[in-house]
Amino acid sequence: MVIQTMWKDRLSLADLKGEAGKVLLRRIKILETIGCGLLRFAVPAPEDAEAIGELAYRVSLPICADIHFDYKIALRCLDFPIAKLRINPGNIGNRRRVEKVVSKAAARNIPIRIGVNAGSLPGHLQEKMNKGLNRAEAMVLAAQEELALFEELKFVNTTLSMKASGITDTIRANRLFRTVSDIPLHIGVTEAGPLVSGTVRNTAVLLPLLSEGIGDTLRVSLSDTMENEIIAGREILNAARDMVSIPERFSINRFEDRFGNGVLLISCPRCGRACFDTINFVERWKTRLYSLDKNCTIAVMGCAVNGPGEAKDADLGVTGAGNSIMIFKQGKVIKTIRVKNDVEIDRYFEEELKKL
Numbered sequence: 001m002v003i004q005t006m007w008k009d010r011l012s013l014a015d016l017k018g019e020a021g022k023v024l025l026r027r028i029k030i031l032e033t034i035g036c037g038l039l040r041f042a043v044p045a046p047e048d049a050e051a052i053g054e055l056a057y058r059v060s061l062p063i064c065a066d067i068h069f070d071y072k073i074a075l076r077c078l079d080f081p082i083a084k085l086r087i088n089p090g091n092i093g094n095r096r097r098v099e100k101v102v103s104k105a106a107a108r109n110i111p112i113r114i115g116v117n118a119g120s121l122p123g124h125l126q127e128k129m130n131k132g133l134n135r136a137e138a139m140v141l142a143a144q145e146e147l148a149l150f151e152e153l154k155f156v157n158t159t160l161s162m163k164a165s166g167i168t169d170t171i172r173a174n175r176l177f178r179t180v181s182d183i184p185l186h187i188g189v190t191e192a193g194p195l196v197s198g199t200v201r202n203t204a205v206l207l208p209l210l211s212e213g214i215g216d217t218l219r220v221s222l223s224d225t226m227e228n229e230i231i232a233g234r235e236i237l238n239a240a241r242d243m244v245s246i247p248e249r250f251s252i253n254r255f256e257d258r259f260g261n262g263v264l265l266i267s268c269p270r271c272g273r274a275c276f277d278t279i280n281f282v283e284r285w286k287t288r289l290y291s292l293d294k295n296c297t298i299a300v301m302g303c304a305v306n307g308p309g310e311a312k313d314a315d316l317g318v319t320g321a322g323n324s325i326m327i328f329k330q331g332k333v334i335k336t337i338r339v340k341n342d343v344e345i346d347r348y349f350e351e352e353l354k355k356l
C-alpha cells in the first residue's frame, strides 16, 4: 500500500535553484520519511515538464507527473526518471496521441494511472444517467471504456482511480469495479474539503474499501498540507489494520516494510486541569514523531491527574505536573523537571526520544 500526496504549487526550474531549492528538497525528504510513497505533480505546461524531470533526478521519492490535455507534455515527462504518469485519455486528444504516449510509457516501463472522476464523465454516460444509470455504474463504464484502448494497445502497466466527492458513489464505484477487474486501484475521495471534514469523509470511504482488500495506493486529498494528507493516510491504514484481520496484500506492502504500524501518538485534548500545552507540543513534534522508523507509542498529556496512568502503555510520555513536566515510560515517571519554556521541554523530550 503506497500513500500518495500531491505537491500544492506549480513547480518551475527556478524553484530548484539556490537556497529555495535546498528547502524544497528538504521538504520532499520529510514527506518521504513520514510515509509518502509517491509524490504527484501537476504538469500544466511544457516548461513544467523540465522542472519535474530535473526534480526526478534529484530525489529518491518516486515522482508522478499529472498531465491533462497536451500529449506532448506527457511525452516529454517520459524522457525523465519519473515513476508514474497520470493522464485522462479522454482529454489527451485523439487515439493517435494516446497511442504515442502509451507506446513510449511501455518502452520506458513506466506505469500510467487513468483517472475517472464523477464530475467529468463522458456525455453519452451522462445521458444514460438521466435515464436511470446510477453514478457508480457510469464511473465503472467510463473506466472500462478508457481501459479498452489500453488493452487494445497491449499496455498492461495500468492503474486506475475512480473518485467522486460523494462517499457512497466512491465506495460503490470501487467495489463494483473490483468485481469486473483486478487492475490496481488508487483510492480516495476527491475535493474532500479541509482537514477535519476531509479526513472524516476520506475515512468513511477508505476504511470499508481497505477492510475489503480494495485499494493499492491511496491519497487523503485535503485543503491542507501535504504532511497532514500523509499522516491522515497512515492513521486510516492503521485503523484498517486494527479493524480487520490483515489481508495478505497489506503484509507485503512497502509501507509496512518500512514503518510497521509506525508511531501511535496519544495526546490529550487539554482541559482546565492542564498545566502543559499539549496542542502546541503535538504541533511542534508531529512531523518528527511520524518520521520515526519504529513501532512505538508516544503520549502527550496535559496533567498528572490522568497523565502517566491513562497512558501507561506508552513507550515514552510527557505530561504537565504543576509547574513541572514529567517524562515517563510505561507508566513510570523517570524525570520530573521544572521547566521555563518550550525549548527546555523539547530538549528533555528529545534526550529521551533518542534512547528509544
Ligand code: SF4
Binding pocket: 268, 269, 270, 271, 272, 273, 274, 275, 301, 302, 303, 304, 305, 306, 307
Ligand atoms: S490529561 Fe489532564 S489536562 Fe488532559 S484532558 Fe485529561 S484531565 Fe484534562
